[in-house]
Amino acid sequence: MRRLTALLLATCLPLTAAAQDAASEATRTAQAELAKRLPLDDPRDMANATRGKLAEIPGGVILTKDGKTVWDRRPYEFLSRTEAPDTVNPSLWRQARLDAVHGLFEAVPGKIWQIRGYDISVMTIIRGKSGWIVVDPLLSEEAAAAGWKLFADTVETKSGKLPIKAVIFSHSHSDHFGGVGGIVTPEQVKKDKIRIIAPHGFSEEATSENVLAGGAMGRRAVYMFGSILAPGPAGQVDTGLGPKLSTGTIGYMEPTETVSEKGGTLTIDGLAFDFLDAGGTEAPSEFVFYIPAYKALHTTEVVTHTLHNVLTLRGAQVRDALRWSKVIDAALQKWGGKAEVALASHHWPTWGVGEVSSLLTNQRDAYRYVHDRTLFLANRGATLHELADATAEAPVQGRDFSTRGYYGTLNHDMKATYQRYFGWWDGNPANFNPIPPEQSAPKYVALAGGADKLLAAGKKAIAAGEYRWAAELLNKLVFAEPQNEAAKAALASAYDQLGYQAESGAWRNYYLAAAATLRGKAVEATSGNGQSRSFVSAIPTAVFFDALATRFDAAKGAGISGTFQFVLPDSKEAVAISVGGGVEFPRYGVTDPAPTATITIDRKTLDDVMLGQAQFPALLQSGAIRIDGDRMAFLSWFALHPPADPRFNIVVP
Numbered sequence: 001m002r003r004l005t006a007l008l009l010a011t012c013l014p015l016t017a018a019a020q021d022a023a024s025e026a027t028r029t030a031q032a033e034l035a036k037r038l039p040l041d042d043p044r045d046m047a048n049a050t051r052g053k054l055a056e057i058p059g060g061v062i063l064t065k066d067g068k069t070v071w072d073r074r075p076y077e078f079l080s081r082t083e084a085p086d087t088v089n090p091s092l093w094r095q096a097r098l099d100a101v102h103g104l105f106e107a108v109p110g111k112i113w114q115i116r117g118y119d120i121s122v123m124t125i126i127r128g129k130s131g132w133i134v135v136d137p138l139l140s141e142e143a144a145a146a147g148w149k150l151f152a153d154t155v156e157t158k159s160g161k162l163p164i165k166a167v168i169f170s171h172s173h174s175d176h177f178g179g180v181g182g183i184v185t186p187e188q189v190k191k192d193k194i195r196i197i198a199p200h201g202f203s204e205e206a207t208s209e210n211v212l213a214g215g216a217m218g219r220r221a222v223y224m225f226g227s228i229l230a231p232g233p234a235g236q237v238d239t240g241l242g243p244k245l246s247t248g249t250i251g252y253m254e255p256t257e258t259v260s261e262k263g264g265t266l267t268i269d270g271l272a273f274d275f276l277d278a279g280g281t282e283a284p285s286e287f288v289f290y291i292p293a294y295k296a297l298h299t300t301e302v303v304t305h306t307l308h309n310v311l312t313l314r315g316a317q318v319r320d321a322l323r324w325s326k327v328i329d330a331a332l333q334k335w336g337g338k339a340e341v342a343l344a345s346h347h348w349p350t351w352g353v354g355e356v357s358s359l360l361t362n363q364r365d366a367y368r369y370v371h372d373r374t375l376f377l378a379n380r381g382a383t384l385h386e387l388a389d390a391t392a393e394a395p396v397q398g399r400d401f402s403t404r405g406y407y408g409t410l411n412h413d414m415k416a417t418y419q420r421y422f423g424w425w426d427g428n429p430a431n432f433n434p435i436p437p438e439q440s441a442p443k444y445v446a447l448a449g450g451a452d453k454l455l456a457a458g459k460k461a462i463a464a465g466e467y468r469w470a471a472e473l474l475n476k477l478v479f480a481e482p483q484n485e486a487a488k489a490a491l492a493s494a495y496d497q498l499g500y501q502a503e504s505g506a507w508r509n510y511y512l513a514a515a516a517t518l519r520g521k522a523v524e525a526t527s528g529n530g531q532s533r534s535f536v537s538a539i540p541t542a543v544f545f546d547a548l549a550t551r552f553d554a555a556k557g558a559g560i561s562g563t564f565q566f567v568l569p570d571s572k573e574a575v576a577i578s579v580g581g582g583v584e585f586p587r588y589g590v591t592d593p594a595p596t597a598t599i600t601i602d603r604k605t606l607d608d609v610m611l612g613q614a615q616f617p618a619l620l621q622s623g624a625i626r627i628d629g630d631r632m633a634f635l636s637w638f639a640l641h642p643p644a645d646p647r648f649n650i651v652v653p
């Protein structure tokens with residue numbers, strides 16, 4: 001999970017029962033067959049998820065200072081039922097119930113605690129020699145502060161109040177550092193010399209990874225996390241990785257030290273930590289670690305209780321399943337047979353030397369299977385949709401719930417692995433340069449004999465339980481005739497059933513959000529996680545100007561040329577942007593000898609603009625921005641960076 005969630009919105013509108021379909025006969029049969037095949041009543045995971053529970057936040061409600069809801073478990077009361085409703089995949093239902101367990105938990109008596117169920121992620125607190133070491137302080141400051149208060153009120157009342165000595169960011173995704181401001185302030189870090197420890201490359205990745213493509217990723221993430229769905233048996237139940245995203249303030253703090261790719265041992269508050277580099281697996285900057293004194297392994301997000309994403313549905317650069325499996329094997333070789341508990345950045349711990357070793361073995365094999373099975377089939381001519389369809393389940397997935405596709409899936413991870421090696425094209429020239437969907441759709445409708453016939457064929461496919469085929473047919477009709485309400489309603493019905501049957505929370509959310517959109521029932525994004533100044537100000541200036549260049553309207557600006565020199569007095573930075581031929585090219589650290597215009601603006605003022613706390617015209621008027629040279633040339637160039645509509649269409653043209 002990544003920081004672009006900052007762009008997300010969580011406004012919900014209940015789906016009316018009349019608008020949404022009930023589970024069909026075909027869906028009920030599919031759910032029943034899966035339920036029969038899997039040992040869903042295996043009690044071990046629930047025993048681990050509830051083990052060592054000490055306290056909870058009443059109702060699971062977290063509010064901001066001004067009363068805005070950051071977290072609320074109460075609408076999820078429907079998950080208390082053991083048996084899955086027929087509108088939820090029974091295996092996902094099991095996972096959602098495990099993720100719904102919330103509170104403060106003692107993982108290693110007197111040594112390690114976890115805050116779980118108050119964000120998509122988990123915060124771990126470790127007893128050092130003289131104080132606390134906090135690992136992964138959640139996504140939002142409000143959730144982290146509430147979790148810390150629960151810990152302090154419960155544990156510190158017995159142990160006495162101790163200082164926070166160190167914070168560990170296990171990897172570069174914001175659900176593991178965004179809440180840091182909720183447990184320590186920058187002043188405390190400085191004054192008390194609190195260590196902030198992260199893997200190498202952390203700062204660059206944490207603040208840049210999703211800036212350039214953040215707009216589209218944010219839009220797709222709204223679907224993937226189901227933020228536009230109401231909680232309920234026919235709506236949002238879980239993400240597979242955790243319940244949902246908290247909706248508070250995402251902040252940032254710069255690490256005071258990093259662990260190199262060689263790993264090695266660090267003594268933190270008197271306690272030895274052995275690190276293993278895991279960069280390039282689930283995150284570009286990531287490590288796992290072992291605490292020998294407590295026989296505790298922190299597997300970060302490399303090993304969790306799901307098959308993770310080799311490529312997340314919201315979009316990202318593709319990850320490496322082969323390296324992923326090798327890092328898990330390295331951890332298994334180092335600490336298998338020693339570790340008595342495995343804790344992670346999501347989900348519940350696994351206790352027992354044998355259990356930890358089998359968890360690592362099975363997880364390793366799952367990623368290895370994704371990789372090798374993809375290439376086995378690809379090297380025999382299968383292309384991405386063919387190879388995914390040919391492989392319903394890895395053998396290990398039938399044995400170990402932790403390897404099942406609750407968040408990532410074998411299906412889309414294999415497609416991603418194909419993409420990693422071969423790209424988006426399947427090698428068939430018919431698919432190399434097809435005409436775009438909006439142009440081909442009317443031709444398909446005509447070929448089918450008109451809209452009514454295509455609609456009838458789509459409905460026939462739905463009646464036969466062939467929802468994937470129905471979606472393909474009806475999507476053509478919706479793209480040809482976006483005002484065709486009967487077509488949209490039928491397509492929504494197909495998406496309902498695909499969503500109900502999905503074992504992955506991400507797939508379910510995406511299908512159901514698509515159905516809600518087609519019915520006009522999804523309230524679109526209007527507000528989201530607030531990005532704090534600490535986060536925005538950490539975005540490197542070079543990345544900021546690269547992001548600006550991606551907003552340049554090259555079609556309108558093809559005739560413009562010139563050089564615009566930015567001078568940032570407070571950060572002592574300079575960026576020269578040369579514009580011409582429909583391209584703008586920012587050169588960081590360069591001062592042009594004869595620019596068209598020179599723009600003097602503090603980096604802090606740029607942050608104000610990004611945070612929406614200042615507007616360009618007012619800044620020009622107040623003198624916070626100074627323009628020397630050709631002012632008109634600057635203003636007409638700058639006007640060619642229109643904001644993108646964050647609510648662009650996905651399921652209709």
Ligand SMILES: [Zn+2]
Pocket residue numbers: 001121173175176301345346
């Ligand atoms: Zn995460």
